[in-house]
Amino acid sequence: MELNIGDKIPDVKLKNEKGEDFSFTEIDKAIVIYFYPKDFTPGCTKEACGFRDSYEDFRDLGAEVIGISSDSQESHSKFKTKHQLPFLLLSDPEKKARKAFGVKPNFLGLLPGRETFVFNREGKLIYKFNSINSGRHIEEALTALKNNHQL
Template structure:
């Protein structure tokens, strides 16, 4: 079942690129920008990751942590993170339990894992959900939603 605006961030844990467990509910009173992407080292996914990297400090200034999620292995995540100097966590969802918990659907007739971004406020409630194959607009949409929520 897909997450709806107002829903709590799922209570689940995934391993990051170092093998350390990360639980989405233990965000230390930070807003979360969680983006799901198909695969490390592909052109669109690299562009998206580097876009979040380049805007990372802007998100941090708003009290948010950025987290990337794909089904790639922790070893692949580690290489991807180092190569592109990514300052945020990359979580391995090899069994797709996070995709199921968040309700991320596949694209292109089920051939590609979905590309979707979720923004949660500091209380852990979903305030914005964005689905688009266009990787370059996820960063701006997430930033606008987060900034807007802080002004309310």
């Protein structure tokens, strides 16, 4: 399955870094969801810190940021603490969210995909971006939010 512009956010339940249940449908504001391969790797750390450093810009645009990988809740908790990440990290060990969002593997299928989705307040997809270049995801998501006046 692949999400297309205008599609509703999938109703997938995952655990956050504290082990608490989380559902995307619980948020009533715009959401930027970024899927990344692995905690503590150079590209993923750069991406997470980029979202951290721009977090107030996302909040000013009325959006929440959420990161998802297949890492454990414990790994997410350590990653979040070490890099002072102000947003949720969700654990997707069974790849339920990756399948529901249609995130494809990168690099000949060897690495989990790196893809960012931007949903408006009504939970409809307004933008998606797929690139192994971790640094571009923050800029692309901010631009999508700025350009969409129907958040």
